[in-house]
Amino acid sequence: MRDDFDRPLWRRLVVNRFVVVLGAIALAIVGWNAYVASYSGGRVTGRVTDTAGEPVAGASVTLWVLNFTTYVEKARGVTDADGRFLIINRDSHNLQLAAEKAGVGRSRRVPVRLYFRAQDVELREPLVLVPTSQGGS
């Protein structure tokens, strides 16, 4: 094994497991913060459809955020002609979303977990409005 003292001083100081590991952690932290800065608009977007999969315009979408042990209503949005909605959330990383429209129905509450507050997120699955007589809650 090569003697440690054979290497130049600068190399011993820089290339060692303490500096390399802690440097890698520091780089990961910087990278994560850069990612957070890039995607922290607080934009919660998604689609609302009916049971046939058709977009529902004018549906009201409600956003709840976790406040200790209960979810409290924080914001509302309305879908456009394509059934898409946009709600700004900067308060919580633990959300719930639900949509409803008179005459069409109501969706179930969908939990949404974020990796940081105000993270931009788009729902993978649309909120599906179910006629209330069929058990939508």
Next chain:
Amino acid sequence: MRRYPRWPIHMALLTVSVLMLLPFYWVVKTSVSGENIFAYPPSVIPKSPHLFYYVDAWYYIPFARYFVNSIVVSSIAVVANVILNAMAGYALTRDFVGKPFVLFLFLSCMMIPFQATIIPAYLITGRLGLLDSYWGLALPQCSTIVCIFVFKGSFDAVPRSLVDAARIDGLSEWRIIWKVMMPLAKSAIATNVILAFVWSWNNFMWPLIVTRSADMQTLPLGLARFLSYQEDTTGALYAFCVMVLAPGVLLFLLAQREFIQGLTSGATKG
């Protein structure tokens, strides 16, 4: 000479290692699955693991603030331990009047539990005006007798002729410690760093007593606060534990070779 098969030893060591690592695995598994610890039958593989419990732990309490507090206090304790214990350890390698008494005093003080000295420690810290400050949090942990003996054992292993040669060359006692002894005592330094860090990092009782404002609390106090905030937090609680444990484990893994050398140096000395 007959060679015995090694696999039984390896199997035994592997079994013991698995048993030792099982609680750590269980903590990590629960932190990503949130599974109730009383679930029966318990699942060894986490079901649909995710990292959101770590996000919960980060936001439920001011984790970053507590983390910085713990880092600052532990750093003060580590630096003070290395400097003060090296000085004390070197002094104990020299001959002076009353040395056996000092050694006896140190050994006897090791037998006094910290809880018995909390009131005088609090009064002294208060008189110094250090309550609710980083220095006050670190003060009782700035030197530990065990670590003094680690340095003493390491310094005892240095040939006396080397110290005499340094003295003939004109080095003062201070410079002998820092220029001759310390470079030869890397294992003892690593042992001091790890022990001081872990003890300071995990300390609960002293920070509980000496801090008054929430901003000065450290991670162990944050854990207690976390428990008082939330009830159904199995996953987040275990995620918090992992986040608290990680720096100590990382430090140990980085310096384990020197740490083990430091603890065993002098053990086989004739």
